[in-house]
Amino acid sequence: MSRRTVRELVDGESVEEIYVIADKQLRANRNGNTYLLANLRDKTGAISGLMWNVNEPAMAHIDSGDFVKVQAKVQMFQGTLQMILTKIEGVPADGLDPEEFAPQAACDVQRLTVRLTELVADLDDENVRSLLQRFLADETFMQGFTQAPAGTKAHHAYLGGLLEHAVNMMEVADRIAPLYPNVDFNLVKAGVLLHDSGKIRELGYEDSFLYTDAGQLLGHLVIGVEMLNEKLAEWNAENETPFPEETALRIKHLILSHHGTHEFGSPKVPMTPEAVVLHHIDNLDAKVNEFLRDIDDDPNVKSRWTAYNQRLGRKLFKGSTDEANE
Template structure:
């Protein structure tokens, strides 16, 4: 029997299916009556589900991260699909195919990593080449690098999202570098490779994409600098001499400043050309991925997406393009 994925749901559908439960809440409506609200997920997307007249027994019957066999109906409310639950039961994890619930990049992860390594091997700077090799010698770290998402909710929020994001950035910089010969090409390649390396420790990917305790308390920016520092002794041995301290300081600064502003979590703002370039390349790829995902998840007949709190706006998907509606004339 074909699985009813979140993405395939339409207004009016009756649903009896297993989904991953997250972000459960017991809320009160305007009349003071309690209802249960929970996000239901699979690898295709997420939908908000509500059970009216629910109380503590329903709320306490499962935890975030549990799998629920739900029974309900999909309805359109204020332009967004929601599911109204008639009932649900907890499903043992042994009965669940986890591959149905963890989204994954559609690209070949092995080829993405090969592309990343290929760019880093082009670097002329021997200290940066040695540093890159120190990372690739750590097989468990690179396996985690290939598995990690680049985000939980916003951009590249799927298994393999980090290496896909980095491969995109290296592709972009490879094309742009001839326009900016005054920017250190090798240093920016290495900074792009390392800027989100801390996410291999910040995030965990078991039943769902989530943050580790260390990730919540420390965060990937500081964790990234820690991982860089751990690899310097190995890189020094490979180089046969101490690594250039100025180079290392600039790399640390690029990791620390890549979010761009204090209010977005960077302990420093970008203060070198390479750090400025990294921040804007990173932001470009992240935003395009997040916006494209939002457009993809809108209904196939939707002209606008629902309002997205993370993006702070709706997005216009549109109907026919002017070319399609012009009887062949442009």
């Protein structure tokens, strides 16, 4: 018997099914009573699960990243489906297919890997090209880079998402380069490949998407610079001429400034033309992906609008759909 996936859930149905608990929080309502807020997911999407009148000891048997079996009623609340849980219990991973629970990329990972290799090979700065090819030749790096999501919730939050994000950004950089002849797009493309590379160590993504200890303590910007330093050390050990110091400094700045502002987690704001280009390409691809997925994943298919997205601070207009016109 096939699973009842998140995407198949409809308002009013009762469900008994296994999901991954991607996030677990105990909160207090207005009366001070504690309730469970769980983010439940499988490969098709995520849904919030709420269980009223629980306490810490009662929920100690489950944790983020666990497989859980739930009994619940699905209901629509403010335009979004949620589950009201009556029972939740951990289940062993034995016999479960991890691919049923991890969101998958809609893209062809192998094709994107080939395209990334081609785009790096086309760089005309020999030093930058050779440095990036060291990353591409690193099997451990590429195993993570082609599997990792680009985030846990916001954009490209699925297996292969980090690779898709990087190739999309590289393609954008390739197309706009002729418009800005005074910008060094060899550096921009180095920033594209490396700006989120630290996420392969920041995130855990085998069963569910979680932050590792290193991810929580350091973050992917710092980790990314550490990974770059590792490759620069290899370069300098194997070459008579050390890697150009200013070029290395500029690439590190790209990694550390790509979030754009201090309030969004950048220890440095963009201070080179290449850094400001990278920041805006990154933001463009991330936001477009988030908008499209929010529209595509909206459970209320007959509505012309999505539910209010707290993260984006707005609803999104879907317009006419076949379902809405029936």
